[in-house]
Amino acid sequence: MINFIKxxxxxxxxxxxVLRGKTIEKKDIExxxxxDEDKDYVITxxxxxxxxxxxxxxxxxxxxxxxxxxxxVEAIIRPVPRKRKIRNNWMKAAAxxxxxxxxxxxYYKNMPVAVAPGTEPGGQQITLRLPDGSxxxxxxxHNGEIRDQDGQTVGTxxxxxxxxxxxxxxxxxxxxxxxxxxxxxxxxxxxxxxDGTVVNLNAxxxxxYPVHFGNTGNRAVYLDGEAYFDVRKxxxxxxxxxxGDINVQVxxxxxxxxxxxxxxxxxxxxxxxxxxxxxxxxxxTPEKAAMLAPGQKAxxxxxxxxxxxxxxxxxxxxxxxxxxxxxxxVRFGEILRRLERYYDITIINKNKALNDEIFTAGFxxxxxxxxxxxxxxxxxxxxxxxxxxxxxxx
Numbered sequence: 001m002i003n004f005i006k007x008x009x010x011x012x013x014x015x016x017x018v019l020r021g022k023t024i025e026k027k028d029i030e031x032x033x034x035x036d037e038d039k040d041y042v043i044t045x046x047x048x049x050x051x052x053x054x055x056x057x058x059x060x061x062x063x064x065x066x067x068x069x070x071x072x073v074e075a076i077i078r079p080v081p082r083k084r085k086i087r088n089n090w091m092k093a094a095a096x097x098x099x100x101x102x103x104x105x106x107y108y109k110n111m112p113v114a115v116a117p118g119t120e121p122g123g124q125q126i127t128l129r130l131p132d133g134s135x136x137x138x139x140x141x142h143n144g145e146i147r148d149q150d151g152q153t154v155g156t157x158x159x160x161x162x163x164x165x166x167x168x169x170x171x172x173x174x175x176x177x178x179x180x181x182x183x184x185x186x187x188x189x190x191x192x193x194x195d196g197t198v199v200n201l202n203a204x205x206x207x208x209y210p211v212h213f214g215n216t217g218n219r220a221v222y223l224d225g226e227a228y229f230d231v232r233k234x235x236x237x238x239x240x241x242x243x244g245d246i247n248v249q250v251x252x253x254x255x256x257x258x259x260x261x262x263x264x265x266x267x268x269x270x271x272x273x274x275x276x277x278x279x280x281x282x283x284x285t286p287e288k289a290a291m292l293a294p295g296q297k298a299x300x301x302x303x304x305x306x307x308x309x310x311x312x313x314x315x316x317x318x319x320x321x322x323x324x325x326x327x328x329x330v331r332f333g334e335i336l337r338r339l340e341r342y343y344d345i346t347i348i349n350k351n352k353a354l355n356d357e358i359f360t361a362g363f364x365x366x367x368x369x370x371x372x373x374x375x376x377x378x379x380x381x382x383x384x385x386x387x388x389x390x391x392x393x394x
Contacts (some may be wrong), residue, residue: 004174010029011277013028014029014078016030017101018040018273021032024042024043025043026039026043027352027380029042030045030341038156045108048313056172060086065358068113071113074380083318085159087142095182098255098367104151111182112292116182116340120127122187122311123288124187124344125138125139125182125184126138126160126181126182126183126184126185126187126189127139127181127182128146128179128180128181128182129179129180129181129182130148130149130179131148131178131179132149132210138157138230141155141159142157142159143157143158143258144156144157144268145157146164146179147160148177148211149368154194154211154212154233155211160187160188160189160190161189161190161191161255162181162189162191162194163192164173164189164191164193164194164212165194165212165215166194166195166196167194167195167212167215169393176210176212176213176214177210177211177212178208178209178210178211178346179209179211180206180207180208180209181201181207181209181337182205183201183202183203183204183205183206183225183346184203184204184208184344185204185340185341185342185343185345186203186308186341186344186383187344188200188201188202188203188321188343189201189208189322191209191293193209193210193213193221194210194211194212194213195213195219195232195234195239196232196238197219197230197231198229198230198234199221199227199228199229199230199380200227201225201226201227202225202226202228202229202262202320202341203225203341203342204225204226204341205223205224205225205226205260206223206224206225206229207221207222207224207267208221208222209221209222209226211343216237216242217320218237218238218239218249219234219237219238219239220240220242221239221240221241221242222241222242222258222276223242223243223257223259224243224260224261224365225258225259226256226257226258226260226320227241227252227256227257227259228242228254228255228256228260228318228321229250229254229255229256230254231250231251231252231253231254233321234251234252234253234254237250238250238251238284238377239252240261240284241257242280243257243266244261244266244280244300245257245266245279245280245300245302245305246259246266246268246270246277246279246280246282246300246307247276247277247278247279247282248275248276248277249273249275249276249277249284250273250276250291251273253271253272253273253274253275254270254271254272254273255268255269255270255271255272255273255275256268256269256271256317257294258313258317258319260337261381262337263304263334264301264302264303265299265300265301266299266300267297267298267300267317268297269296269297269298269299269301269312269314269317269318270292270293270294270295270296270314271294271318272294272312273294274290274291274292274293274294275291275292276289276290276292277290277291277292277298277300278305290307290309292309295311295312295313296309296311296313297309297310297311297312297317297318298312305373312328313344316328319362321362322364323365324362324363324364325338325339325362325363325364325366326361326362326370327359327362328358328360329358329359329360330358330359330360330361331356331357331358332354332355332356332357332358332359332375333355333356333376334381335359336349336355339371341367343368344388345368345388345389345390347390347391347392348389348390348391348392349391349392350391350392351381351393351394352390352392354379357379359378361374366367367389369385372390383391
């Protein structure tokens with residue numbers, strides 16, 4: 001049986017050797033869980049020049065907060081109870097310390113397989129729908145002004161960010177008109193709305209929002225997809241995110257909403273402040289609304305029409321802001337949909353049994369081949385790549 005304490009101690013030992021630039025030999029990988037082939041795999045993985053540089057960079061970043069970061073890692077690697085028996089124990093055990101050192105990790109039925117930083121994903125065009133219904137393509141790395149139908153400048157574009165003029169600077173008629181931005185697979189984008197609220201949009205998301213908020217009523221926006229909101233406080237005008245069956249109302253706070261149409265659940269994770277959730281079509285009242293506290297996640301089941309709450313590590317749900325892919329106890333079918341959005345690809349899975357397998361995983365900028373290979377080392381499957389389409393065999 002795998003001894004997690006010994007594995008963790010070995011992980012710390014090898015991590016220290018790598019970060020100090022020492023050469024790892026087979027004799028340094030102690031224990032009878034690993035064959036010579038396993039040890040060769042680990043040594044080769046840890047000696048890769050690209051991964052060495054990535055680890056050096058990571059070491060500098062965490063140098064000032066070693067204890068806090070190590071606690072986060074220990075929390076992530078804590079096994080999730082499973083009823084099924086563990087298969088491929090040696091590979092999963094070998095990957096524990098590789099994952100700790102590289103900060104890439106894949107869990108399958110309690111045990112991880114490791115990955116490391118690599119390349120960035122690509123994508124298609126970001127589009128902005130204007131009030132008259134016309135669609136403007138926002139070219140890559142383009143800078144310029146965003147104008148209304150009268151030719152007045154309402155915002156400025158700087159690369160992957162649009163900054164809208166403050167409501168106090170608006171010279172418009174006062175009529176509330178909307179822009180709707182769509183972020184394709186493989187891209188993210190940031191908006192600073194006219195009230196000062198900052199919205200980060202994840203791949204495959206759209207947001208409909210006022211060019212300028214009115215002086216009365218709620219500040220309402222409409223989300224399809226995933227976004228991180230840092231809301232500017234205004235007690236006189238609560239900020240409301242309308243998404244699917246659920247409305248999220250706040251005064252000033254930071255939170256994530258995940259509401260893709262193709263997913264069966266709507267998730268709201270509160271990082272700071274407080275938010276209230278109430279059903280679509282209902283009028284907000286403090287007595288009936290469900291309140292969310294910092295560090296909590298609310299999940300709305302679209303089928304069961306049920307709202308549940310749990311305490312979470314919010315970092316697992318905000319990692320995408322820094323280009324990370326983090327899966328926390330997620331079915332493989334949902335993982336594939338997220339991979340499609342992240343990499344701007346199509347994945348056809350003919351291995352239906354694989355869809356219901358549960359994984360906890362993390363990657364940062366890893367090529368899609370490495371991601372699939374990492375999963376494949378725990379649950380064997382084959383796949384082919386043809387252009388932007390990946391097919392997983394039966």
